[in-house]
Amino acid sequence: MEKIKLMLYGVARYLCIALVVNIACLYLGVSLLWPVTPIALVAIAVLLGLAFPRRPKGRWQGFRETIVYFLSAFHLLLVGLWMHFVLGYFGMALNARFRAMTDCADRVVIHDNVGFCHAAPTEEPALYETTNKAEIVEFNALFRFAGTSPQCKCCGYPGVYWWRDGKRIGALSIHHGKAVRVEGKGCDWRLTLDSGQHIEKWLKEHCGVSSKDGASPTHLKCRLSRYELAAVVESFMKAKDGKLPTPEELRAQFNRIGKNIPSCPASGKYALTFDEDGTVHVTCSILRHNR
Numbered sequence: 001m002e003k004i005k006l007m008l009y010g011v012a013r014y015l016c017i018a019l020v021v022n023i024a025c026l027y028l029g030v031s032l033l034w035p036v037t038p039i040a041l042v043a044i045a046v047l048l049g050l051a052f053p054r055r056p057k058g059r060w061q062g063f064r065e066t067i068v069y070f071l072s073a074f075h076l077l078l079v080g081l082w083m084h085f086v087l088g089y090f091g092m093a094l095n096a097r098f099r100a101m102t103d104c105a106d107r108v109v110i111h112d113n114v115g116f117c118h119a120a121p122t123e124e125p126a127l128y129e130t131t132n133k134a135e136i137v138e139f140n141a142l143f144r145f146a147g148t149s150p151q152c153k154c155c156g157y158p159g160v161y162w163w164r165d166g167k168r169i170g171a172l173s174i175h176h177g178k179a180v181r182v183e184g185k186g187c188d189w190r191l192t193l194d195s196g197q198h199i200e201k202w203l204k205e206h207c208g209v210s211s212k213d214g215a216s217p218t219h220l221k222c223r224l225s226r227y228e229l230a231a232v233v234e235s236f237m238k239a240k241d242g243k244l245p246t247p248e249e250l251r252a253q254f255n256r257i258g259k260n261i262p263s264c265p266a267s268g269k270y271a272l273t274f275d276e277d278g279t280v281h282v283t284c285s286i287l288r289h290n291r
């Protein structure tokens, strides 16, 4: 028993010393460069503690022990959080499931939709699409998970779809650069901190959007309204040789499906633009809604 106490205190003592080194490494950026540093320091501390067991003697013995045990427990907690949030060690099972779902994909499409709970993937415009195998592998590698979390209230933005031989093999929506919701799974999968940042950066560079763009309910409703309006105007014009519907005709068109003319929930004004091939676009006067 005495021997165990000696070893425990020995380890705790070195953990305290390592805590100081760890904080210094974090402050100097060493841990950011080599994220495995905090774990290596703990391992060294444990080995040293086992090699040099001891207990405090003399006055304040109990007090010193309490402080050392408290600080070492605090240190272990910090490193645990680091492993969880930064390294994603506790999300290994999710990482494996994600790889199994996406590894054989031959096409990845990012859709301008607010999660698959509202939309079919082909109904809303694609922001980016690739069939380049190397690029797909690179993109998939951005996703690293730290664990699960309760479902976010919003539907996520944008939607990411993996295809193989013309069949959809996986879909997820991104939540605020922090988590994803995989289609058919009950909870959200939390991204590691740096994974979330890398995905955000990728979305900016390739799609010109941020996963924070589409997640607000107002944003989402405006977007859906605009798509709905554009689709109805487009089908009207197709049927009438390119004639633009008057507001009256538009109202009648929507009445037929039991709806009012869609509008921006934040009272933005809608304007129509046309491509040469007759595609109709609706833009909102609140500019950030169009992003």
Ligand SMILES: [Zn+2]
Pocket (backbone or CB within 6 Å): 152, 153, 154, 155, 156, 174, 175, 176, 215
């Ligand atoms: Zn969300």
Ligand SMILES: [Zn+2]
Pocket (backbone or CB within 6 Å): 222, 264, 265, 266, 268, 284, 285, 286, 289
């Ligand atoms: Zn709007």
